[in-house]
Amino acid sequence: MELEDRLEEVHSRVRKAASEAGRKPEQVTLVAVSKTFDADAIRPAIAAGQRVFGENRVQEAQGKWPELRAQTAGIELHLIGPLQSNKTADAVALFDVIETVDREKIARSIADEMKRQGRALRLYVQVNTGLEPQKAGIAPDDTLSFVTFCREELGLTIEGLMCIPPADENPGPHFALLAKLAARCSLDRLSMGMSGDYEVAIGFGATSVRVGSAIFGTR
Numbered sequence: 001m002e003l004e005d006r007l008e009e010v011h012s013r014v015r016k017a018a019s020e021a022g023r024k025p026e027q028v029t030l031v032a033v034s035k036t037f038d039a040d041a042i043r044p045a046i047a048a049g050q051r052v053f054g055e056n057r058v059q060e061a062q063g064k065w066p067e068l069r070a071q072t073a074g075i076e077l078h079l080i081g082p083l084q085s086n087k088t089a090d091a092v093a094l095f096d097v098i099e100t101v102d103r104e105k106i107a108r109s110i111a112d113e114m115k116r117q118g119r120a121l122r123l124y125v126q127v128n129t130g131l132e133p134q135k136a137g138i139a140p141d142d143t144l145s146f147v148t149f150c151r152e153e154l155g156l157t158i159e160g161l162m163c164i165p166p167a168d169e170n171p172g173p174h175f176a177l178l179a180k181l182a183a184r185c186s187l188d189r190l191s192m193g194m195s196g197d198y199e200v201a202i203g204f205g206a207t208s209v210r211v212g213s214a215i216f217g218t219r
């Protein structure tokens with residue numbers, strides 16, 4: 001199958017999962033995760049109309065997106081990997097959305113950089129729903145206080161919550177937990193679901209799904 005066909009297949013499954021959940025397809029944004037793929041591999045997705053992309057490394061994204069953006073208007077770029085403080089300035093300059101706000105230090109540094117650069121990025125707080133030691137994210141029990149800190153101490157607008165469930169577990173309970181935490185924080189946007197489970201995530205209320213290999217192929 002060509003990339004165009006895989007992309008259309010994912011779109012059609014997103015529509016079907018949304019309608020089965022009694023939701024409107026346009027309530028779910030498809031973030032095409034292009035990490036590890038170079039500009040030439042990404043161009044067919046842009047040509048097919050895809051505009052929202054996710055990358056997990058700042059430096060890798062800097063190597064391809066300025067050029068791709070110069071060629072096509074309306075690209076929206078999401079950072080979905082962990083952010084180090086020394087990369088915050090670059091990340092704020094390049095990305096439109098940071099989905100991995102996961103600690104006070106990085107939230108503060110994003111707030112400072114946005115002020116300095118006069119840019120307002122859309123921000124998601126990453127929650128470590130499985131409390132996995134190797135995984136980034138705020139603990140579920142600390143989510144409300146962290147979101148409140150971002151809002152009240154830093155003046156940030158948080159758009160939603162993001163999670164990556166443990167690879168070896170049924171993702172449903174993790175998606176349900178993220179939805180519950182978002183409601184507690186008065187947030188209505190949920191970034192959850194990847195190639196293997198995006199339809200399940202839509203059933204639990206995902207407003208964006210981050211799909212890589214089902215579109216671009218195996219990495």
Ligand SMILES: *Cc1c(COP(=O)(O)O)cnc(C)c1O
Nearest residue numbers: 033056080194195210211212213
């Ligand atoms: C790589 C990645 C994805 C996409 O994973 P696939 O299984 O290829 O769809 C989604 N979210 C994050 C945070 C990732 O790092």
